[in-house]
Amino acid sequence: MSGAVQTVVSSAVTDLDVTELTGADLTYRVASATLLDGVDLHLRTGEVTGVLGPNGSGKSTLLRLIVGALPPSAGVLRLDRADLRQLSRRRRARALALVEQDAHTDIPLTAREVVLLGRIPHQGLFGTDSASDLQLAEQCLHRAGAAELADRDFATLSGGERQRVQLARALAQQPRLLLLDEPTNHLDVAAQLALLDVVQQVAATGTGVLAALHDLNHAAAVCDQVIVLDHGQVVATGHPHEVLTPELIADVYRVQAEWVPTRHGPTLVFAPLG
Amino acid sequence: MTRSTITGTAPPEAGATDPGRTTAAVPRTGRLTPWLVLALVVLAGSAVLALTIGPANITAAEVLGSTRYHVLTWLAEHGLGFLDPGENPLSRIRDAIVWEGRAPRLFTAAAVGAGLALSGAVMQAITRNPLADPYLLGVSSGAALGAVAVLLLGFTLALPLAAFIGALAALGATLALAGIGGRLTPSRTILAGIAVAQGASALVSFAIVASAQGDSYREIINWLLGSVAGASWSSVAIAVGALVLIGTVLLASARTLDAFTFGDTAAASLGVHVTRTRWLLLTITALLVGAMVAVSGSIGFIGLVVPHVVRLLLGARHARLLPVAALVGAVFLLWADTGARTFFAPSEVPVGILTAAIGAPVFAWLLLRTRGQS
Numbered sequence: 001m002s003g004a005v006q007t008v009v010s011s012a013v014t015d016l017d018v019t020e021l022t023g024a025d026l027t028y029r030v031a032s033a034t035l036l037d038g039v040d041l042h043l044r045t046g047e048v049t050g051v052l053g054p055n056g057s058g059k060s061t062l063l064r065l066i067v068g069a070l071p072p073s074a075g076v077l078r079l080d081r082a083d084l085r086q087l088s089r090r091r092r093a094r095a096l097a098l099v100e101q102d103a104h105t106d107i108p109l110t111a112r113e114v115v116l117l118g119r120i121p122h123q124g125l126f127g128t129d130s131a132s133d134l135q136l137a138e139q140c141l142h143r144a145g146a147a148e149l150a151d152r153d154f155a156t157l158s159g160g161e162r163q164r165v166q167l168a169r170a171l172a173q174q175p176r177l178l179l180l181d182e183p184t185n186h187l188d189v190a191a192q193l194a195l196l197d198v199v200q201q202v203a204a205t206g207t208g209v210l211a212a213l214h215d216l217n218h219a220a221a222v223c224d225q226v227i228v229l230d231h232g233q234v235v236a237t238g239h240p241h242e243v244l245t246p247e248l249i250a251d252v253y254r255v256q257a258e259w260v261p262t263r264h265g266p267t268l269v270f271a272p273l274g
Numbered sequence: 275m276t277r278s279t280i281t282g283t284a285p286p287e288a289g290a291t292d293p294g295r296t297t298a299a300v301p302r303t304g305r306l307t308p309w310l311v312l313a314l315v316v317l318a319g320s321a322v323l324a325l326t327i328g329p330a331n332i333t334a335a336e337v338l339g340s341t342r343y344h345v346l347t348w349l350a351e352h353g354l355g356f357l358d359p360g361e362n363p364l365s366r367i368r369d370a371i372v373w374e375g376r377a378p379r380l381f382t383a384a385a386v387g388a389g390l391a392l393s394g395a396v397m398q399a400i401t402r403n404p405l406a407d408p409y410l411l412g413v414s415s416g417a418a419l420g421a422v423a424v425l426l427l428g429f430t431l432a433l434p435l436a437a438f439i440g441a442l443a444a445l446g447a448t449l450a451l452a453g454i455g456g457r458l459t460p461s462r463t464i465l466a467g468i469a470v471a472q473g474a475s476a477l478v479s480f481a482i483v484a485s486a487q488g489d490s491y492r493e494i495i496n497w498l499l500g501s502v503a504g505a506s507w508s509s510v511a512i513a514v515g516a517l518v519l520i521g522t523v524l525l526a527s528a529r530t531l532d533a534f535t536f537g538d539t540a541a542a543s544l545g546v547h548v549t550r551t552r553w554l555l556l557t558i559t560a561l562l563v564g565a566m567v568a569v570s571g572s573i574g575f576i577g578l579v580v581p582h583v584v585r586l587l588l589g590a591r592h593a594r595l596l597p598v599a600a601l602v603g604a605v606f607l608l609w610a611d612t613g614a615r616t617f618f619a620p621s622e623v624p625v626g627i628l629t630a631a632i633g634a635p636v637f638a639w640l641l642l643r644t645r646g647q648s
Contacts, residue, residue, distance in 0.1 A: 108585065120529050
């Protein structure tokens with residue numbers, strides 16, 4: 001049995017052997033506004049991609065579109081060559097997992113039960129958790145640094161603890177691509193760094209990561225590429241140190257920025273515009 | 275039936291780190307099967323015991339003996355007579371008291387209790403509203419309107435059928451109203467249900483004030499308060515049939531309901547077609563409630579309170595919550611109805627009054643308890 005679990009956990013093995021996700025011309029409109037406008041993206045497994053941009057630039061919308069929680073008004077998403085629309089929702093949920101900002105519920109569940117929600121796309125009707133599901137849940141809790149929280153009531157956890165448990169839940173989906181919506185929000189500095197460390201480890205095992213981030217220094221530290229959104233449009237794509245120029249940051253965020261050398265490498269510092 | 279889910283493999287360090295904040299008091303691990311077996315045994319025992327209660331001094335042995343007699347006779351009539359039915363221990367009149375009077379009523383009460391508890395649990399999950407109850411979508415008011423139409427306005431239609439048609443009409447109106455110009459979100463659905471329920475209630479009140487007299491007035495009030503006093507074997511067939519058919523679909527959806535724990539986006543990212551699933555589950559749940567209301571009127575508080583109590587005991591996972599809540603609801607309404615026909619014998623109270631009298635304080639206690647936690 002342990003052999004079977006090993007296979008399941010090894011991130012290279014999945015029923016979808018995916019290496020990349022591409023989005024072309026992704027657009028999302030509501031009655032009053034265009035929230036995403038012709039976004040192109042290219043994500044590879046094993047890499048961390050940051051989605052940057054000010055509040056309201058369309059970061060969360062993009063993540064929801066990719067995960068299938070919102071239907072795109074236009075554009076195509078492909079996993080390798082397969083159109084995501086051709087994929088059943090369950091199969092899609094086995095390829096893509098989302099960690100939302102501030103996941104909240106009134107329903108009393110333990111952290112372990114929350115993590116087991118991630119097995120739903122792998123279970124059938126009358127689905128129940130098998131022994132390997134339970135073992136996988138423990139491993140995911142461990143990977144997310146939340147092993148000691150397993151039996152705690154989710155509602156009693158702190159923001160950082162909840163985020164780790166949700167990350168464990170997303171890992172239990174065994175996705176090829178992990179989507180994180182501002183994962184460091186509301187976390188103290190130590191918790192932010194710990195979470196980013198886990199994210200990098202996840203990518204190192206061959207899972208692609210797409211994270212909406214506010215902190216540009218975090219993005220520069222962990223991302224292989226960044227996509228900068230402004231008013232729903234992509235204004236730049238590429239390696240963070242090449243993309244995040246003072247000119248672009250002034251343009252998009254309306255702040256002055258400067259790269260300053262530090263012991264930990266170049267770091268951005270900010271000041272109000274002129 | 276669903277098998278156990280979590281097998282209690284808590285890591286040793288769990289709970290040791292911060293005992294003050296660990297909710298170890300909630301026994302959510304462990305097997306489901308013992309709970310189901312326990313609940314089934316309690317239900318069966320309750321049924322036999324409740325059949326003995328009332329005038330005519332019928333014993334449990336006589337109930338069991340006549341059950342055996344009727345089952346074996348039925349089997350013999352259908353060419354399966356392995357065993358001799360022997361003698362019915364009950365005289366013809368006493369047999370009728372049990373099998374034409376108490377039994378249909380008891381089975382109807384048990385099925386209605388199970389159906390309402392199940393519906394309440396499902397409604398609470400898909401609307402993510404802990405206050406949701408089976409009547410959320412205006413189903414009971416619609417059914418009342420259908421019933422009033424028969425009882426007061428003299429439409430010649432069987433009362434359960436009229437109530438069921440009323441329930442369906444109300445459901446249709448609610449979903450149409452909620453779906454106009456937008457997605458079927460929980461809050462829109464609830465608000466539409468309130469609007470439809472209020473409208474139908476106003477019509478019911480008007481019909482009563484305008485035309486009810488004497489017996490029909492009494493009958494309609496009984497029905498509005500909820501009662502299974504008039505249950506027959508055809509009520510049993512309606513209630514049990516709806517429960518088995520729709521209950522199976524709902525049990526099969528347990529994991530889908532779990533997926534709604536963190537809301538619509540989370541459910542979608544777990545592979546659930548959110549809008550279609552909500553539509554489907556709301557509709558079939560309302561059909562189940564419609565069938566229950568058709569045979570019993572609108573019995574309150576079971577659908578609201580029983581899921582909360584079971585959640586407290588067994589946790590919130592629907593694979594265990596749904597079947598256990600159904601059995602607890604069955605036992606609860608079975609005894610409530612036994613009380614309703616015996617407490618004030620020879621007259622009786624509508625069972626809906628009893629369920630409200632028990633349910634309201636329990637609900638208040640649950641409310642105070644959650645406030646203490648958060």
